[in-house]
Amino acid sequence: MPAVLTERQAEILRLVVREYIETADPVSSRSLVEKHGLTVSTATIRNEMARLEEDGYISHPHTSAGRVPSERGYRHYVELLMSEDPVLPEEQRTIEHQLHQVLGGLDEWLSLAATILAASVGNVAVVTRPQTVGARLKHMQLVELHGESVLLVAVMDDGRVRQRVLPQRTPARQEQFNQRAVRLNAVIAGRGAAAIRLAASELADGEEAAVVRAVAELVEEQRFTEETFLDGLRAVLEQPEFASADRMLHAVQQLEAYRVRRLLEQARAERVGITRVLIGREHGDEGMLEWSVVVSNYGDAAGSIGTVAVLGPTRMRYERTIPRVRYVATLMGHLIESVR
Amino acid sequence: MPAVLTERQAEILRLVVREYIETADPVSSRSLVEKHGLTVSTATIRNEMARLEEDGYISHPHTSAGRVPSERGYRHYVELLMSEDPVLPEEQRTIEHQLHQVLGGLDEWLSLAATILAASVGNVAVVTRPQTVGARLKHMQLVELHGESVLLVAVMDDGRVRQRVLPQRTPARQEQFNQRAVRLNAVIAGRGAAAIRLAASELADGEEAAVVRAVAELVEEQRFTEETFLDGLRAVLEQPEFASADRMLHAVQQLEAYRVRRLLEQARAERVGITRVLIGREHGDEGMLEWSVVVSNYGDAAGSIGTVAVLGPTRMRYERTIPRVRYVATLMGHLIESVR
DNA sequence: GTTAGCACTCTCGGCTTGAGAGTGCTAAGT
DNA sequence: ACTTAGCACTCTCAAGCCGAGAGTGCTAAC
Structure with missing residues (x-):
């Protein structure tokens, strides 16, 4: 050869x-x-x-x-x-405009980004939330609920907002919860899961210790299904490669969350800023031999890393897909900086 | 006849x-x-x-x-x-156990409920978040972000936790945000969107007024795509009625969020506690002539109403589906009481 | 009211056939 | 040595045909 x-x-x-x-x-x-x-x-x-x-x-x-x-x-x-089909300023403005319309925080941005990207390339787009190795608590708050429970809301420094309902033996008023939150924040705000767990063990009050342990769990929790935003299923199924029922069903199966996760783990680009293209069996997933993946990581200075990817048949418009994945990835990088 | x-x-x-x-x-x-x-x-x-x-x-x-x-x-x-195929105590325990494993709050429960229900009946299950007409703010909190923005977190009395990033002209420390939150909560906690908007107009401080207006928006916001939890697509596509590619694609199209929303609006059961069965064209959706819908509303004393539904081919195991939809609906009713 | 028997209808898979699309090869041209 | 016209060859695909099989509807007898 x-x-x-x-x-x-x-x-x-x-x-x-x-x-x-x-x-x-x-x-x-x-x-x-x-x-x-x-x-x-x-x-x-x-x-x-x-x-x-x-x-x-x-x-x-x-x-x-x-x-x-x-x-x-x-x-x-x-x-x-091939020569890339650049994202024109006009298109950039439209996308950024759509993203800025939504002010709801990181999750909504990620979800919307997946939708926009999918529509723009006509294939499945996946955006994962940045996986932070050492996330820290930014702030916690307790909100009184009816009955014997209290809602714990924790804001992390990677932009996550997590909540959990906790049982509450001794009923208390919101004011007392506020004081407790201020007291606990003074000890655990700005710390990582391990430090928070340590702090919990040093607390005399059992109920407060339970709250702090729950915070530690929220800080380190990484739940994949909720961390992945996927869109474009219908568009990809309209491609002629899925024109028979069994191929289509197979595609739907392959695109279930946990499989996509596995695939992206294998396909992860090494460094932020690089856009990788994996064609056919290059990504090593037996079930998706005829699929290509265009993937780009994004991240911030603090080292938390998320993934933007497009999945589609090997017969994919790479000229168009590659620059768009890259563009959305840099955009996401900026956005996560802004919610730090 | x-x-x-x-x-x-x-x-x-x-x-x-x-x-x-x-x-x-x-x-x-x-x-x-x-x-x-x-x-x-x-x-x-x-x-x-x-x-x-x-x-x-x-x-x-x-x-x-x-x-x-x-x-x-x-x-x-x-x-x-037909005679119903009751949800056996054993199965009830399993379901409730799964739900209680997850302590993350309403959204996770709803999502998990859809997954469990879908798996249990082998068709598509949809669970919507309770739509509250007059939701009230339970508590708001401000969290300092890096840069010139602040994260507003609002907890509503219907169990929603919503967040929004707000620009912040005059930088401040977390402590000051806490004080501001306490001050504002004193005025707006427990109130509905209209009252909160009114309070905003009476505030002297422009920045605080902006925060309060944002709270009002969050209180009344109802975003459908994020309010609907759907699962079981793959299972339903394995049914023989979708054995040809065009039927399957059509089914995928029909199950897109906004269409399901329209369908559920038409199919909404009148009262909480009733489980309705709509067979074939009875639900009036032209695109889903061969589909049946089993739907049940759930709600709490305060009148917020959500929907639990199963969608599948008319050839559906009604004996099994009806009691399971009813059961999950009552379960959801209890759960939303618990996060009030 | 029930049933055996039978002609009739319709589907479905397999087979054949012919048209059409493209290639590979050969031999001649430049 | 490269290019090209020409043609035989291969393969797919849609259409048509056929026979087997499944089920029914009807009739006439019980």
Whole structure:
């Protein structure tokens, strides 16, 4: 397999990939000549195609079908042949505007970002909440509930707001809860789960110790289903690769939260700022052989890292998807700074 | 159409419905006799079936197929022929145990309830958050964020905890925010959106007025997508009625949040405590002609009302679904009391 | 009122067939 | 040595056909 392609071969590969991404039909030598005004004949194209196939860039579904890019073909295309379709200032403004409309805090931003991204690339988009290794408590508050319970609300320095209903043996008024919150905040605000747990063990009052232990749990809690925002299922199912019922059902199964989580764990880009493209079996998930993943991490100075990704068939508009994933990831990076 | 069925006709109808629900195949006179040891011949069954068909209880996909229940047949079955499959104490314990494992507050309960219900009936389950007409603020809190913003956290008396990032011109320390929160709570805690808005207009300090206006918005905010918890998509798509790609895609489309919302609005049961069954076109949604909905409202003394529903093909195990929807609805009713 | 018997209808899977799409190869042209 | 016209060959796909099988409706007898 010669690693180098002639100029003409590269151009043919580029056109095959583009054409196939657009139409989803195997592309024939004739359609290539007709649609792109090539100055050579179909026979020449066929000869070149035969070479490309020998070298593993494209393949044949069956004898008398056109050519389809292989994983290697897509990879070559993504790395060398394609030019990115930039997110225009106009589109950037629209997206940022939509995000700023919503002032509800991190979760709403992440969810909306997934929706916007999905709509923009026509595939499934996933945005995970930044996983903070050493999250700290910013502030806690107790709110009196009817009956024998109290609502604990904890705000973390990674933007999470978590709550929990706690039983309360000795009834108290809101005012007393406020005082208790101020007292406890003085001890545990700004600290991580471990330090808070330690503080709990040193408290004389059993009820307060229970509250503080609960805070520690909330600080370190990472619940995946609630930490992942996914959208675009319907759009991806409309792609022709899922035109049969069993393929479609299979896709729906693969996109269940816990599977997507596993996939993203494997596919995680190494560093913030890099956008990775994993084509076909490159991501190593047996169930999603014909899927590609475009993934980018985002994070802040404090080292908490989240993921923005698009999942779709290998026949995906990489030109469009890659810059959009990258853009949304940087946007998310800015947003998490703002809720620190 | 004689409205009354003979005992034998009713029994045959009952068996046809049961058999069809179980197998999804049109049921023939022979299968009925064979499987249920009837003492009459297949010919007799056929005669009776012809009567049932005349009366509109069952129908014929084509000449040489067995019988399939019509909407009327299902209705008769649900109202008169079927006996409910109660939620056994064992199952109740399991469900309640799962719910009590999770202490995160209302949203997690609702979401988990949808998951449990979906798994238990093998169809799509939807649980909406109780829509409170006149929600009141229970407590608000301000948390200092890095930079020029502050996080407003509001706890409502219907169990919602909402947050919003607010810009903050004059930087301040957490202690000052606490004092401000105490001051503002004294004025607005326990009040509804209108009263809070009024209070905002009377405040001298512009920054405080902005905070209070934001609180008012949070108090009355009802955001549907975040207010609906849906699960069981995959299970329902495995039903044979969605065995072709276009039907499956159509189902996925119909189950998008905003459509489900419309459907539930139309299908809303009148009173808390009643479980309604809407079969086929009875729910009036053109796009979901072959779907049934089992729906039950739940609420608390204060009049906030939420919905628990199961959506699935008309060929649904009503015996099982109805009591489970009812049970989960009452459970939700208790839970919302507990976070008041 | 019930039932055996039978003709009739309809579906479904398998098979065949012909059209169409594309290729690979050969041989001739530049 | 590269390009290309021409053509045989392969494979898919839709349409049509066929026969088996399932079920019914009807008739006539019990």
